[in-house]
Amino acid sequence: MDLDEEARRQIAVSVVAVGFFVALILGIGVVFANSGLGSTGGLALVGAIVLFIFVMAAVGVFLSD
Template identity: 60%
Template sequence: MDIDAAMRRKIVVSIVSVGAFFALFVGIGATFGPDLGETGGLALVGAIALFVLVMAGVGVILQD
């Protein structure tokens, strides 16, 4: 089964986006430690909101 170039691009962009989201979560955890507190919790919520917006934007850009 061959994967065409457009599908390959979508897969790579999705994997990179999820990897960046994971790295952001790890960075927040490293910055605020195991007890996130109020500021760390807000940072996590902001990261989730940013991820949703970025994935929506990527979806709009990559649509056929």
């Protein structure tokens, strides 16, 4: 099954966005590993999820062109 250039671009951009989210979640986990997640770490996780939602919405708008 051959993928055209547009499909490859969509896959690449989506994989990079999800990879950024995973790296962000891992980074938050590393920063708050010793002291426990606590309220600050919880807010950081919620912020990361909200950021991921906005980034994926922006990626969707970008790829729809």
